[in-house]
Amino acid sequence: MRKATTIYKALSDPNRLRILMMLREKRLCVCEMVDILSLANSTVSKHLSILRNADLILDEKSGRWVNYRLATTDESDDIEFVMAQLDRQLANDDQIVGDREKLTVTDRFEICGVASG
Amino acid sequence: MRKATTIYKALSDPNRLRILMMLREKRLCVCEMVDILSLANSTVSKHLSILRNADLILDEKSGRWVNYRLATTDESDDIEFVMAQLDRQLANDDQIVGDREKLTVTDRFEICGVASG
DNA sequence: ACCTTATTTCGTTATCTGGCGAAATATAGC
DNA sequence: GCTATATTTCGCCAGATAACGAAATAAGGT
Numbered sequence: 001m002r003k004a005t006t007i008y009k010a011l012s013d014p015n016r017l018r019i020l021m022m023l024r025e026k027r028l029c030v031c032e033m034v035d036i037l038s039l040a041n042s043t044v045s046k047h048l049s050i051l052r053n054a055d056l057i058l059d060e061k062s063g064r065w066v067n068y069r070l071a072t073t074d075e076s077d078d079i080e081f082v083m084a085q086l087d088r089q090l091a092n093d094d095q096i097v098g099d100r101e102k103l104t105v106t107d108r109f110e111i112c113g114v115a116s117g
Numbered sequence: 118m119r120k121a122t123t124i125y126k127a128l129s130d131p132n133r134l135r136i137l138m139m140l141r142e143k144r145l146c147v148c149e150m151v152d153i154l155s156l157a158n159s160t161v162s163k164h165l166s167i168l169r170n171a172d173l174i175l176d177e178k179s180g181r182w183v184n185y186r187l188a189t190t191d192e193s194d195d196i197e198f199v200m201a202q203l204d205r206q207l208a209n210d211d212q213i214v215g216d217r218e219k220l221t222v223t224d225r226f227e228i229c230g231v232a233s234g
Numbered sequence: 235a236c237c238t239t240a241t242t243t244c245g246t247t248a249t250c251t252g253g254c255g256a257a258a259t260a261t262a263g264c
Numbered sequence: 265g266c267t268a269t270a271t272t273t274c275g276c277c278a279g280a281t282a283a284c285g286a287a288a289t290a291a292g293g294t
Contacts, residue, residue: 001131001213004206011125013252014118030271040254045272047252064261064270081205085198089121096118112270130282147241157284162242164282181240181291229240236294243288250281258273264266 007078010054011086014095015039016047020070020086021096023057025103029065031112036102056082065112124195127171128203131212132156133164137187137203138213140174142220146182148229153219173199182229 010016015037022028022036030048034041048068051057055076060067071079090096127133132154139145139153147165151158165185168174172193177184188196207213 001134001207001210004134004203004210005129005131008125008128009251012122012129014122015252017118017121031269039252041271042255042273043253049272061261064268066271078202078206081202085195085202086121088198089195090118093118126281132282148239156282158241159243159285160283166242178291181238183241238293239291241288241290244286246285247283248281249283251279253278254276256274256276258271260269260271262267262269264268 007054007056007082010050010056011082013047013050015044016051017086017090018095018099019044019047019051019068020056020083021090022099022103023068023070024083024087025100027060027067027069028103029067029108029112031065032106032108033068035106035111036099055079065108124171124173124199127167127173128199130164130167132161133168134203134207135212135216136161136164136168136185137173137200138207139216139220140185140187141200141204142217144177144184144186145220146184146225146229148182149220149223149225150185152223152228153216172196182225 011020018037019033022033030041030044033048034044037044039047048057048059052059056071056079057068058071058075060069070083073080128137135154136150139150147158147161150165151161154161156164165174165176169176173188173196174185175188175192177186187200190197
């Protein structure tokens with residue numbers, strides 16, 4: 001029961017749904033998500049810890065960055081069902097589509113670090 | 118997006134998951150759920166309004182009682198997916214099983230009204 | 235009309251949540 | 265070791281949430 005409510009709580013915030021749908025496209029570091037969501041890095045970090053705690057995403061350190069990715073079917077009993085449902089509900093959502101488009105255009109090395117604009 | 122988060126918020130409380138799983142068994146009036154959940158009737162009523170607002174359940178007045186039931190596939194785009202997932206996650210949960218057993222034993226006319234114990 | 239039972243609405247309270255900025259931690263390059 | 269960048273943790277605040285009891289509303293039986 002606890003497991004289930006933890007997952008649904010994790011899914012009950014629009015910014016966290018945006019994160020999951022972005023991670024469906026590719027692995028992302030925190031600063032990329034900060035850029036797209038327009039939230040403070042501390043806020044995004046907290047959202048990520050909630051999603052990680054629900055076993056929906058995993059983090060992998062890579063140099064100075066932490067790459068986040070969706071859990072795989074092996075790693076989570078629920079991820080497949082969850083993402084299927086999110087696709088069904090959100091694949092055509094304006095904001096989700098916008099995020100996805102922005103993702104294809106942006107590059108981590110432009111967003112993070114030197115070019116701060 | 119709003120629709121999705123409304124549904125996941127509705128699903129993020131253990132008492133509301135218990136309600137949905139109970140309604141999977143049969144239609145119930147508020148006082149039956151009050152009895153099983155051991156919550157104040159005002160609290161249960163509020164939970165029901167949250168589930169109704171997410172289009173997961175419907176209410177039907179019947180004499181002095183209000184019967185609640187799960188939405189049908191015709192009435193909700195999401196109910197089928199949601200309940201399939203809850204079954205998967207909770208069908209063997211101790212509390213859910215306990216609620217289900219209690220449901221088969223109890224009778225509305227014993228719970229509501231005269232026999233208040 | 236009156237009383238009982240069922241349910242909802244209202245007002246209150248304690249706790250949880252999402253947001254921020256600042257400070258702490260970690261890594262890379264000089 | 266120092267600096268810059270990336271991320272997390274901490275402390276705070278405003279608004280949401282779950283709980284309760286009491287009052288209001290609805291419907292049935294006498």
